[in-house]
Amino acid sequence: MSETPLKQVDIFTDGACKGNPGPGGWAALLRMGSYEKELVGGEAETTNNRMELTAVIRALAALNQPCAVTLQTDSRYVIDGITKWIHGWMKKGWVNAKKEPVANEDLWRDLLIVSRPHKINWTWVKGHSGSVENERVDTLASDEAVKAGRKR
Numbered sequence: 001m002s003e004t005p006l007k008q009v010d011i012f013t014d015g016a017c018k019g020n021p022g023p024g025g026w027a028a029l030l031r032m033g034s035y036e037k038e039l040v041g042g043e044a045e046t047t048n049n050r051m052e053l054t055a056v057i058r059a060l061a062a063l064n065q066p067c068a069v070t071l072q073t074d075s076r077y078v079i080d081g082i083t084k085w086i087h088g089w090m091k092k093g094w095v096n097a098k099k100e101p102v103a104n105e106d107l108w109r110d111l112l113i114v115s116r117p118h119k120i121n122w123t124w125v126k127g128h129s130g131s132v133e134n135e136r137v138d139t140l141a142s143d144e145a146v147k148a149g150r151k152r
Contacts, residue, residue: 006068006119007032011059012133013073015051016141018149024051025144027137028059037062040140042148051141052078053107060114069120074127074134082111083122 010031017024024046028039039058043051052075060069073079086108089095094102102108125131127138 006066009063009067009069011069011071012137013055013059014137014141015048015055016145017046017048017051018145021045021047023145023149025141025148026051026055027140027144028055029133029137030059030062038140040144042144044148044151049077050104050107053104053111057107057110057114060118066117069118070123071120072123072125074125076124079122079124
């Protein structure tokens with residue numbers, strides 16, 4: 001019996017912070033064929049890295065079945081963290097190269113859980129370089145950060 005091919009989903013994410021730390025926002029655009037869904041949110045006091053991670057986590061968590069995902073972000077922190085650093089952190093008990101606790105360990109653990117069912121192609125895109133989808137999620141995340149700042 002042949003396996004059913006995974007549905008292809010393109011995800012574009014970004015996080016923003018007004019001050020770092022400060023009010024922050026995150027955004028994700030999920031696309032499957034002609035179907036698109038935007039997800040957004042914010043926090044009154046956070047960091048840019050936490051918002052970048054949150055955008056990816058929320059996007060992957062929104063998928064209700066295993067998918068083949070192309071995930072595009074302008075965050076080297078997210079890309080390098082999930083593709084290079086995380087395995088060493090786990091082996092060392094969530095301690096980084098400086099022998100300090102890994103920043104945002106809670107979110108890295110969440111990312112591991114939500115990414116597990118999917119086949120993900122992690123793709124870095126240079127921010128503000130003309131990528132229509134990256135500019136779109138950048139604007140959404142920035143708007144959410146502004147909204148979160150008003151709630152303080």
